[in-house]
């Protein structure tokens with residue numbers, strides 16, 4: 001087997017191979033664009049070739065920016081389009097491509113790689129851990145009243161602005177600008193490169209699917225949030241609600257929940273613990289369903305990754321980190337002072353011993369280390385190390401990612 005990078009002339013075979021691996025036929029181009037694969041960076045794609053030279057496996061990487069806790073923006077590779085033809089599976093092709101790709105990412109100086117997994121059983125062995133979750137919140141309209149806010153200044157204070165209804169086709173620049181502002185302060189969010197909006201490559205509201213967009217504007221008329229939605233058989237489905245603050249989210253949710261000729265509102269891609277459920281007068285009216293892992297994170301350089309994010313509690317913790325796939329094992333002293341971390345090799349006794357995939361899961365603050373201790377995946381050598389790790393790794397708010405790639 002050979003693994004090689006691709007160039008422009010390989011695009012067709014790459015796209016054909018990945019579609020055959022997933023068992024789909026390539027979509028028909030819409031106005032020359034709008035296809036997921038049009039956003040591929042061809043020099044970042046890999047083909048695995050069988051002994052006879054035929055392409056049998058694929059993997060690709062997008063160049064994104066990821067927002068870490070503390071509003072740190074770092075480059076990451078978004079691994080995607082991973083596939084092996086059904087005729088060539090379980091012979092180690094994926095493992096070989098992962099090894100090749102991770103080495104390449106390190107050679108680029110990247111310390112993090114991320115992906116969305118088609119199946120949750122595939123990527124742990126390669127050192128990826130599930131770091132964010134997503135869910136749908138379903139609200140029947142007859143139980144959609146919002147409670148009166150109990151705090152004086154709250155997210156439910158009416159946002160001082162207005163909502164305008166536009167069609168997707170007329171407002172691409174607004175969506176791009178608002179999304180970009182939102183993602184810079186949301187831990188776990190990925191950038192959406194301009195090319196994606198230009199090519200309409202992705203899922204709604206990036207893709208060409210027809211959508212209405214409720215655009216929220218502040219008191220000065222500047223867009224600061226949007227909800228992209230469609231209505232079918234009495235269900236209003238919101239693809240994504242992007243808001244630069246909580247009051248704007250509430251205003252957009254109030255708009256969706258107040259829509260006439262609708263019996264149910266489904267908010268897709270919300271964090272499972274979204275405050276909107278708490279804003280409903282009837283706590284049981286908001287049904288959280290379809291909870292699933294979304295962004296998987298892989299650390300490629302532990303000190304690089306740990307010193308890049310922001311921290312909110314001071315402390316000192318020794319982490320003993322095993323990376324079975326890359327055959328690495330090291331012990332680090334993590335020292336956090338005034339929001340910044342120092343991370344150096346040490347031979348001190350560890351507080352926690354953990355697999356690199358579990359470090360990926362706790363890295364963005366979306367999974368408490370104590371949960372993985374209780375699950376039997378992280379070993380705690382001192383009881384207070386767990387309490388300290390929980391305090392150290394938390395983020396300013398739950399990490400969340402809703403970009404599909």
Ligand SMILES: CC(=O)SCCNC(=O)CCNC(=O)[C@H](O)C(C)(C)COP(=O)(O)OP(=O)(O)OC[C@H]1O[C@@H](n2cnc3c(N)ncnc32)[C@H](O)[C@@H]1OP(=O)(O)O
Pocket residue numbers: 021022079080081082083084085088089090091092093094095096115116117118119121122125
């Ligand atoms: C980020 C993304 O793009 S997600 C998309 C992933 N792709 C798909 O789901 C498309 C359909 N599936 C496929 O193309 C293939 O089955 C792949 C890519 C998932 C696996 O490719 P293979 O070449 O068969 O994997 P490979 O032989 O290297 O297997 C490596 C290990 O993973 C395991 N494994 C592979 N696929 C799966 C799976 N779907 N579920 C559970 N375990 C799996 C193998 O059993 C093997 O385990 P071992 O190391 O304990 O022996």
